[in-house]
Amino acid sequence: MDNWNRTDKNPCKWNHVTCNSLDSVVRLDMGNALLSGQLVPQLALLTNLQYLELYANNLSGHIPVYLENLTNLVSLELYTNNFDGPIPDALGKLFKLRFLRLNSNNLSGSIPMSLTSLYSLQVLDLSSNRLSGPVPHNGSFSLFTAVSYANNLDLCGPITEKPCPGSSPPAVSSPDGDSKPNIGAIVGGVVAVWCYYLLLW
Template sequence: GPIPDTLGKLTKLRFLRLNNNTLSGSIPLLLTNITALQVLDLSNNHLSGPVPDTGSFSLFTPISFANNLNLCGQVTGKPCPGSPPFSPPPPFVPPTPVSPPEENSPTAAIAGGVAAGAALLFAAPAVGFAYWRRRKPQEFFFDVPAEEDPEVHFGQLKRFSLRELQVATDTFSNKNILGRGGFGKVYKGRLADGTLVAVKRLKEDRTPGGELQFQTEVEMISMAVHRNLLRLRGFCMTPTERLLVYPYMANGSV
């Protein structure tokens, strides 16, 4: 029998499979009103007449109508009786090949030089950055000199900037670690004047009153005198870092 026209009222229908049902007659134009239709299979029937090419039917390919010998229309490749023949597709015209410049010509030499220079320009920073990343540990430091209190002084102790100690320890490189413990890590460093120092980098402490406690500890350490104790040389204090600087003693401990 024919395809019922009433199927066209199911505008929310997404899948319509009527294949292998020996259906006959034409395809109802009302089916093009099913705007939500995503899958259509009318193959292997006895349908005839033109295949609609409007609405949702404009999206379907010949496979949806295969093996219906009496169907016609653009999608089937067979003109319907009384309609003009299909216009043949335009002939394929291959693009005109562009002859590359001769290798020995000045243009080729200039183009090659520009390309090589551009590649080197972009590759060199990338290679350098990758090499630096492999050599440097992934540690981040935040020095805020403007927030340091310039009034904090402890006698003869020097107040170092975080940048000074970063440079001295090669940005706190793991290769310069002398020891570690519950307090933090100790790094070997070399100041700008060549003096070797041991930099004790304390673990971050964000407890209330931490800055005041650190100042008190620095003051107490600076006053301590003992033949087995190293005299504190200086310190560094920022909102995120607490560091103590001692003279470097080979095979010693701080």
């Protein structure tokens, strides 16, 4: 951050910082910026922030709960870092979020059900972590495919093709792999009955 001056009260002229017409910070573009350490609590003061791009750095620690204060966030890009611990349930309060990429970290625990309430969510990537438990399939999560959850060995549920412990076994299909009624047999039976009555006529 070659032109960042901590004594400057207005950061809007700094590289990688975008402000709106009211000089409120709305975007931080610091992907591939060789950042390390943990996210600082002061980040929660940027309540007008819409884009937080911190991907491909060496950031570590837990994803902080205080990110819930960034209620104007549209994009949260924390992928390819060293974050660990659970995905905060509080992220489910970011109702404007459209892009959530947390892939390629060391996140563990279950996927919070609160995230299924993010109905604006268009892109979700939680792949390549250490997440476990069932993958939600309701709400906004009904839009996403197995790619969003790949390389999490302990996730389970229909989308992963790995049954969760205690879940019901899949329905048994017919020998030809089709669980639908045998329409041919039904039609054939009807035709046979019809022909029988013609012979009696």
